[in-house]
Amino acid sequence: MEAERRPAPGPPSEGLFADGHLILWTLCSVLLPVFITFWCSLQRSRRQLHRRDIFRKSKHGWRDTDLFSQPTYCCVCAQHILQGAFCDCCGLRVDEDCLKKADKRFQCKEIMLKNDSKVLDAMPHHWIRGNVPLCSYCMVCKQQCGSQPKLCDYRCIWCQKTVHDECMKHSLRNEKCDFGEFRNLIIPPSYLTSINQMRKDKKTDYEVLASKLGKQWTPLIILANSRSGTNMGEGLLGEFRILLNPVQIFDVTKTPPIKALQLCTLLPYYSARVLVCGGDGTVGWVLDAVDDMKIKGQEKYIPQVAVLPLGTGNDLSNTLGWGAGYAGEIPVAQVLRNVMEADGIKLDRWKVQVTNKGYYNLRKPKIFSSKLWVASSLCSIVFL
Template sequence: IDVYSTELREEWTLLLWTTVAVLVPVLITLWCSFQRPKRKVQLKDLFRKSKHGWHYTDLFNKPTYCCVCSQPILQGAFCDCCGICADEECIQRADRILSCKEIMTQSQTDGRFYHQWVRGNVPLASYCAECKQQCGNQPKLCDYRCVWCQTTVHDDCLSSLNDDLCDLGEFRSVIIPPYYLYQVNKLHRRHPDEYSKLAAVCGSGWTPVLVLANTRSGNNMGEVLLGEFRTLLNPVQVFDLSELPPSKALQLCTLLPPGSVRVLVCGGDGTVGWVLDAIDTMKLKGQDQFIPLVTILPLGTGNDLSNSLGWGAGYAGEIPVEQVLRNVLEAEVVQMDRWKVQVVSKGNYFRKPKVLSMNNYFSVGPDALMALNFHAHREKTPSFFSSRIINKMLHYYRFNLELDGEQVTLPSLEGIIVCNIGYWGGGCRLWEGMGDEPYPPTRVDDGLLEVVGVYGSFHCAQIQVNLANPVRLGQAHTVRLVLKSSRMPMQVDGEPWAQGPCTITITHKTQALMLYHSAEHTDDDDSSASEAEEPSADHIDTASNTQETVTVS
């Protein structure tokens, strides 16, 4: 009986400890899950009031140490401007005792600018500026990094560093120094000539870059890029377009020397069009001399404009942002036509016509229907019409086409596409087709539109996989299209809608100054095809002269 009682007691003891071992982690996890929302609310309030650009993470992607207590941490917060890291218990203290990048500050009394050091968590494979040995290779909080020039130095080498002056590093020609903005803020008379005088202290060839990122484009790459660019540049020149529209972000150009600014748009073609519309608004305000050059880092789903200008069909972090900035500095200036699309509905002549800006292409028919269905699915809104009915209607000839005032005899087409650039439909060279037929060359600055027709959605698919040619209808300076169908899908630069009977007129609007990246091509097509889209030397010279004229005016 005693043996049986002992065994029974041991079994119950084992069962008890097993239950405790299972339940305790579960209870702790549940408690943490209930506390996390409350903790996040407290942190969010702290982050909103802080001068740091705090971001919370549940897991750091590399060995990280708290900049306050020096202990290794797996989760906590980091500042994407200055790079300091802290665990949850030390965030408030870190926010209080550790300074961030100052977007606007005066230089020292002797007119010089000194390093601003942050200790620990230096980038991998970084080397000491003094002894040239690798930094950050010890399993502890060690070594220093300058938040402006990204120079790294060992703890022991910091005191013996020969020069404590900061020259802003490799990207000094694109960074807006904090002391420049301080001097601008002190100006009694804000005039472009004064900005040019102040820019002399920034060195020759100073071409500041503004970064405008759409965090809703791409697979969360916008958020990542914002942090990486804030680390390299002055945070004041990096904008999140979900928080500030481009019309307001571009006003920073009016505080910089005329003709010197470049704008890097991180997003899809729609984001680029948004920025170019904001630049047109600057022209209406009489700010022509401050118009920036525009370049693209493609993040969205439709990147045909980026592809046409040599920046590729999409960015997924395959090259570091440092190389992106180098490419921007090496890019060539080109002009790109922009067009006005005016839609006048039949029977509504007294109503104000719908006016849109076009950079890429306009289309009516099968590809617009696909874009409309995709848009409706993405926005989770009911479809405007039945696709079956529309497809049936498209089998009939329902439109008249005029190119430069001349009527064009059309075959039995289901759709018409009007292109300004060489790429269409996510990377297809529409005007070129299979390349087995002679065709007039295309340029983004020739003031001409390329007009093609398609027989249906299957024909569109064949063109996209290079198995068929489009129906080339001609090139024109002005396109007029009369739609007779009761309801048809159409799109401008990927923005679709359903349209009843109407008259569409496409005319030249203006030209935008863009940056063309000629160092690499975006696909493996033959070089002759690439040359069709690449600007010639005369084209680049013309664009450069235009930019000089804008600068002088």
Template sequence: MEMDVHDELLAAVLFIVFTMFTLWVFRKLWAVRKRKTINDTSSKSGHYWSPIEQNEQQHNYCSGCKQHVVSGYECDNCLLKVDNINCLRAISTKIHCKVNQTLCRKETFDHHWICGNIGADLFCEVCEELCGGGVGLQDFRCSWCWRVVHTKCKPKFTLSCDFGRLQRTIIPPYCVTTRKPGNRNQRMMLIKSPFQAVIDKIEIPTDIEKWRPIMVIVNPKSGSGAGKQLLRNFRAHLHPAQVVDVLKSNISASLRWIDEHPEVDVRILIAGGDGTICSALDQIDTLSRRIPVAVLPLGTGNDLSRWLKWGKKCGGDIDVIKLMEDIQEAEVTLVDRWTIDAESQKKLGVRLQSNKTLSMTNYVSVGVDACVTLGMQNTRESIPRAMSSRLLNKFLFFTFGTKDVFERVCKGLNERIDLYLDDVHINLPDIEGLIFLNIPYWGAGVKPWATYNASHRQECDDETIEVFAVTSSFHIAQMQIGLASPLCIGQAKHAKLVFKGNHSFPMQSDGEAWVNSAGTVLISHKCKTAMLRKAEKQSTGCGMFF
């Protein structure tokens, strides 16, 4: 059978696409293996090398050959830059990383100076003139306190490092001993990579007043690449043992030292979407004491972050020093957390679906709201990670919301469920969605309970949950632009949903959606978690009038 011209052209195109895809996969695998080999060979120096991103290559110079960096590597911890493997190996024997604990002594803790690659908008600590800029390696920056000095001014500057504005936040390397996870007998005198060590022992530094370290938990996949950039940014500013990568480290193991050292006052920052925050809070709740937690918004909705005043979104180039100062000054507020027990009914002695138990901080819903989230979630999982973004997530929400306006798959939800609030059966109006709300914000910034605050005041620590309903996805869209209000159902200390018939129901909790079979869902109070709300700074002088 002979192929016509169109078939031959199609076969050629498919062959080219397959070949390019194979080469792309091979290149990615080779890059991972190459990076691992590089970090194994330079582990004695403490450096952890990552490829320099394309947008980072402007005006950077190699610390080895002093040439302009075209394609090279950067240490995540001290930001030392090289342009090839030979320079990397040579510089690793000459310049140790800031986390090399064999060189860290309290009595003689000096600045860890890195030459060159300094931003052109920084000022010298000695002469107060601009540093950096220009061509080639010039001037110095300390990897711990982030102060910069001119080359000619460096001899005039103090030798000892006090960690600068990060003094209260950072864990001094001479006060901490790290170890490999799961091996308490093998302490590490240096960190081979930031995610291969957890804190084993820690001492309170006597030379720092009001010391309160901050542990940082980051999901590098969140925020359309912002999470990865944030992870490297935090490692560069703090002790790498303070920064937990949720993809490569066990959160519980990384925080175990907090229970073993109750004398240390500590705070935690979680950077990620709603799913990351909920998962991390589950681990934090297992600690023997309440640790105040701040959140950094890297998801799509970010309703918890909005309420705690940390913003509605965040990029990877955030000012880490300013953020750490804000967390130190933040106010502690208690927030209820709830347990969701979804029990599937049995048929012929066999459950239709395995039971599901999870925690909720923001809200849990059934119906049209969860249906839109489920459609977006399934579509997002089928899209390559490189193409995912917060803008794409919002577009998917809009697409599936518009689709449901015409399909209305959750129409008549009130006839298929029974709702009990504090064991009292509630007659529901004609609705398509039911939401159990724990915080003031929902649906990426909507405040659904604001209309009813006068008669049914909402508090986030009163062990009471607010329940409201929506009539359609179009109703949700109207609420998001302020043209409609939700249907108030009531408040309760605990709630129960009974799904009738043989239908499956879309549900979601804190942005994570699933399909729940017929059965019973119980919502009960779990605990109170200490959260950090960003303090509002009062304006003074003439600025308060503008």
């Protein structure tokens, strides 16, 4: 029987070559995605450092975002964008490549004006183009704005009024801004400029200056805890900066209430109101600062206090009618309307000291589960 023929084995180098190919492809399939991920992460870190450098030097309040919540167009190149940066003071929105151009081209909200007498009594509108709020209407023709899928129409960053491109006229650009719906809550930049000049002249008669703003002017100061309500306070700070003067907005984690409330001393007597955004602990912190103002002899500047409850355990807010917790169910503009319509009441705050004398020098531990608001006297608080 003829022996079965078998193919002669190839040289050893062919097997090693095939194994080398397999190892090479395996390394590529494993290391290439890792390298790409590392490279993308490195580039992202470099871009973030570049943006932070621009943010730090800018007069805008830039914040970056990975996804805009509504259709957005870059204010510089007019292209549709999904991510980029926005200013939480004036509302500008740009992509990453146009950030530096936007920072140089567009002016943000000015908390104070230059000492120019031509501007102090008649502040013009400050218009920015595009990305107007949904369901906004033109102040000229009363038709809906922002309905076209492109960068179009204008919004005043102070009064929040909107106008179509075709309705915008030269006379409208120079028209006096009345600060819109919340004019009685806003501290105008011209007021702070005049106050600064009066302090240089050693004058403190703020009542005469405030009389130009009307008897209904009750400026509002926002004291928000950015860490309350799963960091909801940080987002609220930006929304309030859009509607009010940024100088009125304070993060109590960065600026203690006792320092923030010194702004009240630049306002007429008994005119200021404060909106505290946080839990009962934040409210108590602010009320303690109010008591410190009494000790300093600043009773005439003490503001009325309103509460926007964040997080849980908001017993005081719930008792006064402000609710047990805010989760964004109503817009911030409605919160400001509620503050304007609220009535003031007096709130008793007691300082309680508990002493256990014990028997035969033995002290029996006791549990006290009630909440105490530690203070010394009365303070005014607004009731919804």
